[in-house]
Amino acid sequence: MVDAAAAVVYMDPAGLKAIGAGLAVGLTGLASGIAERDIGSAAIGAMAENESLFGKGLILTVIPETIVIFGLVVALLIS
Amino acid sequence: MGLLQKFTRKSSPKQSGSGSNYAYVTARVRAMKSNLLPRETYPRLMNMGIDEITRFIGESQYKQDVDELARTYDGVDLFEHALNRNLAVTFTKLINISEGELNYLISEYLRKYDIWSIKTILRGKYCDASVEEINDSIVSAGQLSYPFLSSLSEKESYESIIDALSGTDYYPTLKGYDGTNLSEIENQLDKMYYTGLSTTVDNPKSNDSKLFSKFIRTEIDIKNLSTLFRLKNAGVEKDEIADLILEGGLHLSIKEIEKLLPLPFSEFVQSLEKYPYWENISGIVKTEMDSLVELETQLTKSNIKSASSFSHVYPLSIVPIMDYILNKTNEVRNLRIILRGKAADLDEEIIRNQLVI
Numbered sequence: 212m213v214d215a216a217a218a219v220v221y222m223d224p225a226g227l228k229a230i231g232a233g234l235a236v237g238l239t240g241l242a243s244g245i246a247e248r249d250i251g252s253a254a255i256g257a258m259a260e261n262e263s264l265f266g267k268g269l270i271l272t273v274i275p276e277t278i279v280i281f282g283l284v285v286a287l288l289i290s
Numbered sequence: 291m292g293l294l295q296k297f298t299r300k301s302s303p304k305q306s307g308s309g310s311n312y313a314y315v316t317a318r319v320r321a322m323k324s325n326l327l328p329r330e331t332y333p334r335l336m337n338m339g340i341d342e343i344t345r346f347i348g349e350s351q352y353k354q355d356v357d358e359l360a361r362t363y364d365g366v367d368l369f370e371h372a373l374n375r376n377l378a379v380t381f382t383k384l385i386n387i388s389e390g391e392l393n394y395l396i397s398e399y400l401r402k403y404d405i406w407s408i409k410t411i412l413r414g415k416y417c418d419a420s421v422e423e424i425n426d427s428i429v430s431a432g433q434l435s436y437p438f439l440s441s442l443s444e445k446e447s448y449e450s451i452i453d454a455l456s457g458t459d460y461y462p463t464l465k466g467y468d469g470t471n472l473s474e475i476e477n478q479l480d481k482m483y484y485t486g487l488s489t490t491v492d493n494p495k496s497n498d499s500k501l502f503s504k505f506i507r508t509e510i511d512i513k514n515l516s517t518l519f520r521l522k523n524a525g526v527e528k529d530e531i532a533d534l535i536l537e538g539g540l541h542l543s544i545k546e547i548e549k550l551l552p553l554p555f556s557e558f559v560q561s562l563e564k565y566p567y568w569e570n571i572s573g574i575v576k577t578e579m580d581s582l583v584e585l586e587t588q589l590t591k592s593n594i595k596s597a598s599s600f601s602h603v604y605p606l607s608i609v610p611i612m613d614y615i616l617n618k619t620n621e622v623r624n625l626r627i628i629l630r631g632k633a634a635d636l637d638e639e640i641i642r643n644q645l646v647i
Contacts, residue, residue, distance in 0.1 A: 248313075252311060255314065256314040256318030256319075256321070260318055260321035
């Protein structure tokens with residue numbers, strides 16, 4: 212127990228910031244991935260039948276990318 | 291594959307549509323639906339001559355089928371076969387692109403075509419049709435493949451056909467066929483199809499099975515209603531009608547139908563007022579009816595309409611797919627009616643009445 216308490220005391224603030232930034236980018240990345248999964252597969256499905264939907268499909272698929280961009284912004288603000 | 295699907299469905303029953311790729315299939319099906327002929331096309335087709343119609347179809351989404359079959363057939367037959375082939379290819383595609391529970395539900399529904407083909411083969415053998423003639427009428431849109439079905443039609447006798455089907459669910463029913471009772475076996479096959487469908491969704495757990503079950507039960511209601519109308523109008527005895535009624539309707543349960551059975555036609559029509567289907571048919575139904583064509587068209591129309599309005603309520607579910615299946619079947623049916631009607635020089639009014647637009 213003593214060792215753990217000592218470790219908390221000596222934890223480098225820069226390191227905590229780095230962990231926070233990492234979590235911000237990592238978790239938002241996963242979230243966009245989950246959101247894009249269904250949109251992407253739907254876009255592929257629509258494109259398989261009608262190729263002219265490529266542009267629309269692509270745009271709709273990358274819309275959840277905003278989530279990870281916010282994460283990146285937060286990460287930059289933290290560090 | 292079936293075992294794997296059963297396992298995945300059991301392991302996570304709470305999760306709606308476990309392992310199904312709804313996003314992909316519904317988006318693809320919606321794109322496919324946009325390729326169907328718009329309703330304005332039909333009046334235009336009605337004004338065309340047969341040559342213009344054939345050219346129109348040859349340039350539409352049926353082009354590939356028409357081109358491939360053009361070596362073997364010509365005239366109206368060519369288009370009939372092209373339409374059938376297109377239907378088979380499209381529905382097999384639906385089975386191929388879906389996964390999990392969705393795949394299971396679609397394949398169960400499309401068994402209709404397996405039964406159709408088995409009936410066609412048996413009927414063909416019954417009236418000594420040639421192998422080519424039988425093969426021409428097969429629509430392999432279900433689980434049984436075309437090579438398998440055509441190998442069945444090449445067999446000499448009905449016994450060997452039934453033996454070849456011994457591994458399937460149809461075998462127990464087909465065993466009762468003795469070469470004479472064909473219509474009875476056909477009715478039993480149809481009944482088996484609907485009972486099978488109702489047991490598939492007997493205890494619907496996921497939202498999709500519930501929607502699917504509602505859809506199937508409405509279809510059973512509509513089937514029962516048109517059977518009742520037809521047979522009542524023809525004055526058939528109630529015991530004979532009772533044999534042909536399917537179980538598991540949504541609004542018309544078997545008990546309620548039993549109440550309707552002994553009534554004479556005019557009272558039967560009046561007692562339908564309390565059911566939701568009345569709204570759609572009230573304008574057409576009379577106490578004396580010579581032709582039921584308009585009524586049946588109206589029933590089909592209301593079924594298609596309700597499916598498409600439901601598909602907007604549940605965008606990521608089985609409903610848009612069922613809606614597409616209905617619309618596609620209907621398009622093929624309409625085109626066939628127009629072509630055959632024009633080829634037989636039927637009056638335009640008669641053709642128009644048969645169309646479901």
